[in-house]
Amino acid sequence: MKKIWQIAQYTLKEIFRDRIFFVIIGFSLLYLLAIILLSSLSLGQDIKMIKDLGLAGIYLFTLITTIFFGSLTLNREFESRTYDQLSIRPVSSHIFILGKFIGLFMAMALNIIVLYLIYLIVILAKGGGFDALSLIQTLFLFEEITIVISLNFLISTRFPHLGTITLGAIMVVLGHSTILFKTVGIGFTKFIGLLVYYLLPNLEKFNYRNSIVYGQHPGFENLLLAAFYALAYSAILLILTTEIIKKRTR
Amino acid sequence: MKRFFLIGSVLALAAISIFSLYISDAEAEISPKPQPFILDSKIIDKIDLGLHNAASDMIWISTIQYFGDNTRKEYPKLLDYLSTVVSLDPLFSRAYSFGLLNLPGEGNIDQAIFLGQTGLDRSVTDWEVPYYLATTYHIFKRDQQAAAKYLQIAADTKGAPSNISYIAANYGSSGDDRNKTILIWQGIYENSNDLDAKDKAEKYLSHFLIMNILDDAAIKYFGKTGNFPKTPDELLFLNILREIPSDPLGFKFIFNEKGQAVLSE
Numbered sequence: 001m002k003k004i005w006q007i008a009q010y011t012l013k014e015i016f017r018d019r020i021f022f023v024i025i026g027f028s029l030l031y032l033l034a035i036i037l038l039s040s041l042s043l044g045q046d047i048k049m050i051k052d053l054g055l056a057g058i059y060l061f062t063l064i065t066t067i068f069f070g071s072l073t074l075n076r077e078f079e080s081r082t083y084d085q086l087s088i089r090p091v092s093s094h095i096f097i098l099g100k101f102i103g104l105f106m107a108m109a110l111n112i113i114v115l116y117l118i119y120l121i122v123i124l125a126k127g128g129g130f131d132a133l134s135l136i137q138t139l140f141l142f143e144e145i146t147i148v149i150s151l152n153f154l155i156s157t158r159f160p161h162l163g164t165i166t167l168g169a170i171m172v173v174l175g176h177s178t179i180l181f182k183t184v185g186i187g188f189t190k191f192i193g194l195l196v197y198y199l200l201p202n203l204e205k206f207n208y209r210n211s212i213v214y215g216q217h218p219g220f221e222n223l224l225l226a227a228f229y230a231l232a233y234s235a236i237l238l239i240l241t242t243e244i245i246k247k248r249t250r
Numbered sequence: 251m252k253r254f255f256l257i258g259s260v261l262a263l264a265a266i267s268i269f270s271l272y273i274s275d276a277e278a279e280i281s282p283k284p285q286p287f288i289l290d291s292k293i294i295d296k297i298d299l300g301l302h303n304a305a306s307d308m309i310w311i312s313t314i315q316y317f318g319d320n321t322r323k324e325y326p327k328l329l330d331y332l333s334t335v336v337s338l339d340p341l342f343s344r345a346y347s348f349g350l351l352n353l354p355g356e357g358n359i360d361q362a363i364f365l366g367q368t369g370l371d372r373s374v375t376d377w378e379v380p381y382y383l384a385t386t387y388h389i390f391k392r393d394q395q396a397a398a399k400y401l402q403i404a405a406d407t408k409g410a411p412s413n414i415s416y417i418a419a420n421y422g423s424s425g426d427d428r429n430k431t432i433l434i435w436q437g438i439y440e441n442s443n444d445l446d447a448k449d450k451a452e453k454y455l456s457h458f459l460i461m462n463i464l465d466d467a468a469i470k471y472f473g474k475t476g477n478f479p480k481t482p483d484e485l486l487f488l489n490i491l492r493e494i495p496s497d498p499l500g501f502k503f504i505f506n507e508k509g510q511a512v513l514s515e
Contacts, residue, residue, distance in 0.1 A: 038311065041311055041314060041315075042307070042310060042311060042314070043314055043344065043348070043444065043445070043446055044344065044443060044444055044445065045307075045310070045344050048307075048342075049307045049310075052301075052303040052304045052306075052307045053304050053307055055304075056301040056303075056304035059299070059301065060299075060301075172299065173297065173299065176299045176300045177296050180296070203300070204300055207300040209300070209301065209303065210300075210301075210302050210303045210339065213303055214341050
């Protein structure tokens with residue numbers, strides 16, 4: 001446990017040392033302030049628009065940061081051969097990957113919290129009151145990034161940094177369109193479609209932004225189910241990642 | 251010599267750039283603006299990472315920019331814009347009411363009604379949607395039964411201002427068609443938070459006020475001559491009116507055989 005925590009702390013520090021992390025956060029903050037201007041063009045729909053675009057912005061910028069660092073974290077270790085040096089020490093691959101995962105998750109969680117606080121201040125300043133329901137969407141976002149991080153970890157075992165970013169982004173787009181595979185084809189093609197549907201991460205299970213803005217509660221059972229799904233799916237991906245890098249060092 | 255050549259070259263290049271800008275601006279003024287391209291909502295739905303409301307908001311901003319562009323004479327893409335907005339965000343009530351207010355003016359009366367009805371079917375909880383639906387039925391379809399029905403729906407909608415109930419109750423018993431129309435626009439003017447709708451209502455109310463003034467003047471004209479005037483200009487000759495008020499909606503008026511002001515063809 002101590003080793004996991006040490007690796008997590010090291011990963012967190014490593015991300016904080018990277019200027020790109022703060023550049024992305026800076027851009028996100030600028031974006032959140034810019035939507036105030038944009039919403040003033042909306043013919044009286046200011047609050048709705050700030051909520052829509054604000055939640056969308058938090059998601060997109062978190063996604064960009066997660067995909068970027070999710071693909072960089074392991075690749076950096078492989079490219080600099082740090083992992084090979086670690087493998088001689090008594091640190092198992094499981095501990096290493098879990099530590100990296102927790103470190104990256106903490107950094108992304110911090111990123112989300114900062115952006116969400118700014119979002120709340122913007123809504124309050126525009127007279128929209130305290131947007132309590134959006135907090136639930138933020139919890140869904142925490143769940144979603146566990147999958148995105150693990151997915152990028154898995155991809156980065158086989159692809160270089162740029163390739164991981166590209167594939168990670170494609171997987172996220174697919175993850176929001178999995179319903180297409182569920183409804184496609186008949187007979188055998190339908191079976192294949194269903195197989196792909198269950199294999200791909202279903203990221204729409206974490207998306208309640210569109211209804212939350214209209215005050216519709218997604219329900220705690222959905223939050224809980226999504227949490228189970230995220231944990232189970234991420235665990236599988238992390239186990240696969242560990243097994244692949246174990247083979248790599250043999 | 252070298253310096254002169256350099257200055258000459260810079261001046262020549264500046265002249266070329268100014269001339270090409272001037273020609274390009276002049277061309278843009280003459281040639282009609284191309285209609286914008288709007289990506290199909292089904293495609294946007296698949297690529298927007300589930301951020302449908304945010305995508306809808308961006309298209310809503312484009313809709314406002316498009317409709318607010320005074321250099322265009324007509325807005326054939328307005329329906330496409332609004333359909334895309336509400337396909338992505340089915341509960342976006344402002345888009346429905348905006349369509350109901352502005353689409354009929356572009357010749358899309360049935361489409362406006364369809365849009366408004368779609369909004370009601372999707373449980374949009376804004377009283378303005380059924381109210382504007384009633385307005386569209388009353389003004390453009392001359393269907394007072396449907397108008398009364400939607401006025402009642404608007405009055406029954408949670409959050410509707412109290413005088414909407416009054417308008418709904420008095421719609422059937424109110425005298426002539428014009429008074430009913432005034433009643434409806436009065437409701438919009440007094441209750442809508444939407445500045446665009448308020449502005450439109452103010453113009454319509456002024457329009458009907460002018461018609462009432464012309465009607466009164468026509469009765470005075472009848473008292474003096476024994477005949478009704480055919481055009482408002484005739485009222486000026488007998489000094490019944492000092493000037494003909496200009497209609498904010500840009501219409502010209504004539505009188506029918508009963509001496510009532512009607513729109514000129």
